[in-house]
Amino acid sequence: MTMIARHAEPGRRAAWHGFPVWLGLLPFALVLAILFAVPVFSLLRLAFGEGGFTLAHFQRMVDVPVYRSVLGTTLGIAALVTLLAVLASYPLAYVMATVGPRMRSLLLLLVLLPFWTSALVRTTAWIILLQSNGVVNKLLMGSGLTSSPIAFIYNLSGVLIGMTHVLMPFIVLPLYAAFRNLELSTVQAAESLGAGPLTIFARIILPLTAPGVVAGSMIVFMNAIGFYLTPALMGGPGQTMIAQMIASNINTDLNWPFAAALATVLLVATISMLVLFQRFFGLERLIESGGGKAGEPFTVTSRGRSPGGWATVAAAGLVAAFLIAPIIIVFPMSLGSSPFLSFPPESYSLTWYANFFSTSKWVAALTRSLQIAGVVVVSSVVLGTLAALGVSRMRPRWRAAVETIFILPMIVPVIILAVGLYYLLAPTGLVGSIWGVALGHVVLATPYVFITVRAALKSFDGNLELAALGLGASWPTMFRRVMLPGIAPGIAAGAIFAFITSFDDVVIALFLTNIRSRTLPKLMYEGVAHEIDPTIIAASCLIILVTILVLGANLLVSKRT
């Protein structure tokens, strides 16, 4: 019994008369089986030959050194980006947890801003900021810090800057949630026992925020592996990533068997890394829940900030500046009159905004994107939360395996899923409707919700659940009144990630929509091989403005009540 109790997660005993495991696992498992396993494996199968069995495609990967080198580069860049994102996220999440509510909302908005701009707009802005006679180099040279321009882009640093920028929010949000779950009394107790700031960070904060960081890191790492627009535009030839090669083998060379072989190797490599990672840092290894929600959430103690705390605040300021820099210059850029983007623009006009509103296609695509994202958020929050509840109540033996299966959609290159889904959905007539693309997005988005809710459940105090059930609450009542409020930040983060996954996707939309159902990102990418239509910059600015207005209004309203 003690053995079981040690391995079991809190609340497991309650599961017998509460929430059945199968109810949690089944819905998402079914979705995965039909909309992911079938389409993806029917395509990956090609790696082993279209007629008979062959390993020739894998042999080619071994024989031609460039593929190994690209795979190595991909994993290396993904690891570096993850590390950078963790390092940059700590100060910011710490500050978010320790400032007043208004400042906190502002910071939250800041963290999310990179998300609302299309990847195309972001990279364009970075290039204009960082090119050799760009804004940053002009500032550095003008102030005498350097005498010749620094090569920020078209090399490794360009890729790291671009990718860390957009992937950081995936760590900041769960990390911030973990900070909020910390109990102030724990820190106060440590202080009263004589622990210094460093000890508190190493012995309390680090272990207690680990679930959030691990969840975020997994998301960032797997996301980074699939990147190819940013490396192609901001990197040099040394930073070619594997997703780029898979996409060009699918789309340009039409060599699907070889693309399948590349994807299979990538899948195996990523899963192996994931298993190793799980073994050493995985959610299973992390401490059991840290204290209940009864206490006061973490903030600065009566001792005030230590010098280290102030240094962290300064670091957070830099990180915030990094997050917002490319977004700030996008606004003046959107007011330029030339179709060739520059900063500052030589002359100003509202041409691109007029363009956005005068041609119905932009507004229509935006509306459609929002509709699809809405459907996706609701479905994936339900599926992902159920799955997380189910997994946390499973026997530990199978938990890690199920957990890995549930996040597979994040690892398989999206283009493989997109093509596979086309074959699956074409006979149903769903191709070309918004439902086809929404189904694809649900598959992509649910793992995000699953991971963040899993992390939230991990730091949720199971004793509260037991207490509620012990006092006679039914499981649904307990869930609504006790557990849901506790894991709400995790669900919210998952919902945001799900929204972004849908709202930013190009690849699924490319295959599953037509001109009547195209989404905003698909419209933005049309013709991009030839030109960048500045209307996309105006569109991004409008989305940012609306986000700021909505959140701002929300702030004002919540302040009054």
Added chain:
Amino acid sequence: MKKLIVAVAAMALLAPVAASAKEMTFASWGGAYQEAIRKAWIVPFTKETGIKVEEDTGPETAKIKAMVDTKSVTWDVVTAGGGGLMRGVKLGLFEKITPDMVKTDHVIPGARNDYGIPSEIFSTLIGYSTKAFPAGGPQPRSFADFWDVTKFPGKRTLPDKPETVVEAALLADGVPMDDVYKTLSTEIGLKRALDKIRALKPNVAVWWASGAQPVQALGSGEVVMALGWNGRFQSGIESKLPIAMAWEQQIPQVGFFMIPKGAPNKAEAVAFLNYIVKPANNARLSEFVAYGPVTEQAWETIPTARAETLPSTPERLKSALFLDIAWWAEAGPRVTEAYTAMLKE
């Protein structure tokens, strides 16, 4: 889940029924290119024939293959470059277009193909900054000049894919035009091209991935010379960026319109292809985008001032090396591997 099944069933019932006659769907790459096609060809075609043309975007060859495989082709005419055409032909994705369907005797020989009707000619050539190399001083004219960093100092940008770059490298190295593909077919010849590019690497600031990049890089001063597409350079010039093109040496390519196998409105598609390749009609595209016509007779209706900006004038084609799409269809993967490896060194 039940909801999903219901949705799937409902959508299946609502699946589009066969389109009524006198209608067809055209799919291209969106943006300014498709807008030019609409103005030059689609609108007048509908006016002349009464055939309504629905437009779609994103005719990725992979999507065409998926459509053909699943017998759910919704497009009647799609557009692609030579590479997309040849790879699609290899997989049997396009209908064969016989001379009694569309007559192409008047098309210049290098642009004909059994499975695609040539729509326009665009070109890869040198664009350079007129700030770095102003008129009056020496200006780059040939691929040899592109490689000459003493006479023309400054950074360059080249495509991150080998098409047109290996050709330009051999031409710069003194290989006669007629021998370029013969040379590239040998291992030594390919190595010669890659070595030539390797030697220029320290002077290449940007390996571009999208056609807009070389113009952006020239405009911002990041580079002084670019190997890029004439249409993009032309838009840069029209937006008053300090750019000029070197027309003496170029590698033209042909754009094609194809009919996917199993297209629902094949007769209308054939009518459309006949329309666009007719000299007077074919000439019209160049009013809206800086691409040249595919037939010599078209020049009769193109004003001289516009002809100055187009790549396929009879004069310019004399010193041009057409991209050999059949050669690339065969050697593409091998050359791309070698090129990527060279870049990664």
